[in-house]
Amino acid sequence: MHEGGFLMKAYDFAPAIERSFGDMCEFASRLIALPSVTGQEGLVAETIISEMKRLQYDDVFTDKAGNVVGVIKGTGGGEHILYNCHMDQVDPGNLEAWEHPPFSGKTADGWIHGRGASDTKGAIATQVYSAACVKEAGAAHRGDIIVTAVVEEEPGDMWGMRKLADEVLAVYPGRIGLTVLGEATGLNVYLGHRGKVEIDIRTIGQVAHSSAPWRGTNAVYKMCPVIEALEKLGDRLPEHPFLRRSSVAVTNITCSPGWLSTVPDRCTIRIDRRFLPHENRETIMKELGDILKGAGLSVGADAAAEIQAYAHTGYTGLQESMELYKPAFLTPEDEPHVVIVVDALKKVGQNPAFNCWDFGTDGAWIATELGIPTIGYSPCEEEYAHTPRDRVSMDLMRKAALGYAAISVAVTE
Structure with missing residues (x-):
């Protein structure tokens, strides 16, 4: 130089x-x-x-x-x-x-x-x-x-x-x-x-015939307070004078088994979380764990949050799975x-x-x-x-x- x-x-x-x-x-x-x-x-x-x-x-x-x-x-x-x-x-x-x-x-x-x-x-x-x-x-x-x-x-x-x-x-x-x-x-x-991480949050219920929903536990209903809490989280995330603001967005939602006349026992949302240099996977996962607990969910039994991975198959034939986390x-x-x-x-x-x-x-x-x-x-x-x-x-x-x-x-x- x-x-x-x-x-x-x-x-x-x-x-x-x-x-x-x-x-x-x-x-x-x-x-x-x-x-x-x-x-x-x-x-x-x-x-x-x-x-x-x-x-x-x-x-x-x-x-x-x-x-x-x-x-x-x-x-x-x-x-x-x-x-x-x-x-x-x-x-x-x-x-x-x-x-x-x-x-x-x-x-x-x-x-x-x-x-x-x-x-x-x-x-x-x-x-x-x-x-x-x-x-x-x-x-x-x-x-x-x-x-x-x-x-x-x-x-x-x-x-x-x-x-x-x-x-x-x-x-x-x-x-x-x-x-x-x-x-x-x-x-x-x-x-x-900013950094980026893609995380799936999953709520766990119990399947039942939808003519008698009280016999099951609807995983979609369990997810509702989680989504509301994520929206509120977005309003209080930190800002940086140059990199601007951290953000969170729900980008996809699915439930299963997805059959007619069936109360779903799984609901999954994908979130895109953008973060600042002082944040990292540990602080972000703790933040989501607190949201799940605040929604009355037991992590492991009722819900889970997990960083997702992408399965690569390159044009040379090389294959590998990599976590969707970028600092x-x-x-x-x-x-x-x-x-x-x-x-x-x-x-x-x-x-x-x-x-x-x-x-x-x-x-x-x-x-x-x-x-x-x-x-x-x-x-x-x-x-x-x-x-x-x-x-x-x-x-x-x-x-x-x-x-x-x-x-x-x-x-x-």
Whole structure:
């Protein structure tokens, strides 16, 4: 990391970026045109690998989970910088709601349209090309520029990133000084987000014929005071001056056996709990235990609360179940690498504001488990993610490519 010295060189990236701009946008369009719901990212991975090799990356490989890693080597002795995006995208949903077909990758009115454009295929293309432009421009940098694209981010348990961390990052020679996520920021610098955990609460009753409900115990009725208490809990959860407020939401409810003329003996709700850095699984589970007791329920006999897991089957065939728990993280504004990033962006004519994501990212694992300072900077914009208006601005891609190049040299000098 170096606090100066690249000012006169920063604008040397612009010609290389301009020469490759059309190819970069075409690459983004090709990625968007490849459907890649979670667990089916193989074609996207192959396309990224092929493009990195064509752009003369010094090293390109995948790990066992199918995460893609491309490296532009430095001269040695400097901190490395890690760029990261994810290859999977959510389902397009109702096709009639789309102005442009979700897998067309259509370019229109200065935008590239389609599912995953803003989350995060537009950023993948920009990061891949920006690193190549640093090499083409002959910019001196001691540390490596590591560009990664991971699998299976959308479930929210960071499985792909955890595999990358275990197999690649934890053993990568030298020090990774900074992670830059391509999750949507609209050219601003994002410093973190709340944590997330998905929990099922289950109430237990006794089955009976619904013509004589008094012979059983209705598990749905047992759940009613729990739901009311969760709604009230949401009104008193803590706030953070930067990350905003903790939250709780009931996102699903089911009962069983679900037969006609039958009083249900099981009722299950799924809750999405967003939390701040001072909260954790222990405090959250105690909070829910208190709610169950307050509803007159005996934990174990009448009710239970359990963090849920997601069963992964990756495109490489790797299978594993992972708990749906993601910690909160917040990188300070005055962290030295953040100061360097903002200075680098200002030197190429950008004036980023600080913000945080409402949603979660894979960066939580890198920041909390590997202790690497982690930020977001991206041409993608939050308002389009997971919507039928999914798109990425070509103008912001051009600016982000220059921003990434400036950041890369500033951190790795």
